[in-house]
Amino acid sequence: MHTDQPSQPSSEGGQQPSVVAAHDVLPLDEQAALHQRRRLLQSRVVPWLHEEVASRMAERLQAIKRVPAHVLNSSPALGGGHAQLLAAYPDAQHWWWEASPALRAQTELPLAPGWWARWRGASTAHWRNPASPAAELLWSNMELHWCALQGQRMKQWQEAVAVGGFVMFSTIGPDSFKELRQLWQERGWGAVAPDWVDMHDLGDAMVRAGFEDPVMDQEAIRLTWSRPEGLLRDLRALGGNTAPARSAGLRTPRWRDMVLQALEQLRGGDGRLALTLEVVYGHAFKGQPRLTVAAETAVSLEHMRSMVRRTTPR
Template sequence: MSEPASTPTSNKGPRPQDLDAAAVRHQARRLAAAAQPPWLHDEVAGRMAERLTYIKLQPNRVLDASPALGASGELLRLAYPSAELLWHEADTALAARAAEKRQRNWWQKLRGASSGHVDSLPALPQVDLLWSNMALHACADLPELLDTWQASVAVGGFVMFSCLGPDSFVELRPLYARAGWGRPTPDWWDMHDIGDLVLKAGFADPVMDQQRLRLTWATPESLLADLRALGGNLAPARFAGLRGRKWKAALLAQLETLRDGEGRLALTVELVFGHAFKAAPRLTMAAETHVSIDAMRATLRKGRETG
């Protein structure tokens, strides 16, 4: 079943990428209570970690902005064993799950692993790396979040993130349209729009890319179970009512139309990856500009350090 759709709460006007904020909170609570984190996130975290080898910076402070479901803690610890590893979850249920997991990891304490909770963003003191695995597609206000990320990262530091792209589960759209069931998924931000938002937030040199995975299942029941483990339908335009057994039976029958030439049920998942750096702010000059001596000295000093 899915919860009834509610009106988007954004005061910026409707956008194709809008999410239902109430549904976001509901799914966060449900996933926080699940026995295991989403099955796909561990695979994506590994692919993200491979990209860290492209970046020479060795951060002293690392912030994992999606630890409860992101499956990234040990990967970050292996990549930066001497760094201070911090974490933040905006949702209280997910924050409780992340805190409980860290309490159980007694072996990290024996190894002297440094880890701390950041109550709210922006993070102060700022961090050298802000990492977020498979969380942005469940963010109700992405531009606002990127602004807080920018304020959390020190000059010269960087962000690295991953999320679902708009072509994820695209095969479900005509199926739902034929049945009059509304949207099966939101219109997630594509990588070009995310790159533009990253620039607008104040980061520099964003590098965006995407990968497509073709996933297959033997039965419609196993497909639905895996989709439920990934989350729920956050689209404001989804079917505005409760689902029943009759609807589920109809859905299982419709899913049978997804079988490929090998008899497997197939869906596409689009993964979006990105990273960007925080450059030193530039002084803007009007016809008459007042700049403090301290600000001028700091800018000149930063130029000598990076030059």
Template sequence: MNASTDSSSPRAIDTRAIERAVRRMAQAAEPPWLHAEAARRMAEKLPMIRRTPEAVLQWSGFLGASEALLREAYPHAQQLVVEPALVRRERAAPVPAPWWSPRRWAGAAPAAEPLAEEAVTPGSVQLLWSNMALQGQADPTALFAQWHRALAVDGFLMFSTFGPGTLAELRTLYRERGWGSPMAEFVDMHDLGDMLVAAGFADPVMDQEVLHLNWADAAAALAELRGLGANADTRRVAGLRTPRWQQRLVDALQALGSSDGRPALSFELVYGHAFKAAPRPRVAAHTEVGLDEMRQMVRSRRSP
């Protein structure tokens, strides 16, 4: 989906490919590095929230890589997390942290108990936080509606996702060589803003930034890309690629490098912010007001 796509239409993505990628990421000892970096950058925007939330809800806890940041920002808030069933199953058996991981040495607070989506009480949280989970959704508008129900009135939403500028170099490479599509299209931030309004959110604000990452070689770049997801485009080339083709891909990626020979790729990070306004009464074309109700309205206007 891009800026020219109808923002009300679900995305054409292969949900089974998404599930395989999520399962693979959930089996890792740590969430992807880029997810943690996006969380850190989004947390820098938390001071814009004037009210201190009593309850914070993370949508996708492990892969969001945000728990420590949110506990530090709101140490007295109730911390809740919605974890997809697939991730809950994969994370049921604890994975030992590597010897270098801070988790082995820091006495952090215990992780919040993961909840299913249907277990969230409507209107129960003041901050809903979703880091790098939206790009795997076929119908973002439906997910926005779920988030809207979970938030209390005047509650705040913050989320991040990949934008359509992500891996632009890889898209160009595939197109020039006739290799099909390397990944599903990501949603443009203007479309996301329209979807937020359609779901009932008020005053959505969207912004983005582009990260340019370098790797030691093409093999390292491909290894990290596999850890970030999968090709969920329904138009991708069917069947398996040959070793000869994979070598051509490695050579082409290596050629994308700068003067030092290090391959470089771009990632567009999109950030969204909105709040849940108080519901407004619907006004019909013809409205009847009783005499007693009219008297009460007049009295309320006269009272200091």
């Protein structure tokens, strides 16, 4: 598999809330998503694409001047990035957090010594607990597109970040695998993937979750393969189809042969099969808590002075 990267910049865990903004919900089969993530964890290897995106996202840390004392990596087993965060912030305390109890339990199972040492970074991080300090940086790599309630996940991030701290995340954008979408649509095979959220809507969701000054951009990556079997193998290593509108029923060898034949239509002038992947990046800061405004609001002078003292430059 080969990649080309033309950049295009631009300005399950927890209880469900009773009211969720429509824009903060990703149409996703949550049970299928949990099943696929648990399957990926069994390999004890961070998915190949996640490792690549983690390296690209780490380069963006240079734009943030604040040096965090506490770094929180959300969903680290599948998102990766621990080595990059250690290199960027060697003096910080590093913590991990996994929203899904099932995934955390599976992550904590005994693992092969070599893999365990590589992933844990020789015990350089600890699992977050209620007594853990708030993070000046929360890192989430290739996690958000697995979440149906994306607004709820962002709110969880916001609650874990210190005032003046920031979140940096990456996820899959709606133009990803558009070539496959067309093939599946032409043949009436149902949806090949969920309708992932546009970066502008993700930025709006960050504001609703309580973050400030969100900056969003995206990158289109061209993935190519010499054979359709390799394409299917690599896509399976990223997960599976979690779209609610996917075609139901078990797949047969005949179905696989049909898919392999259809994929041949993806060959370009260079003779290689090609797919587009859109990666969305975002970061935002956590500002001072806002006062609830009523018809009449009383604020003590001491409280106002305290808020001013807590204000830190970015």
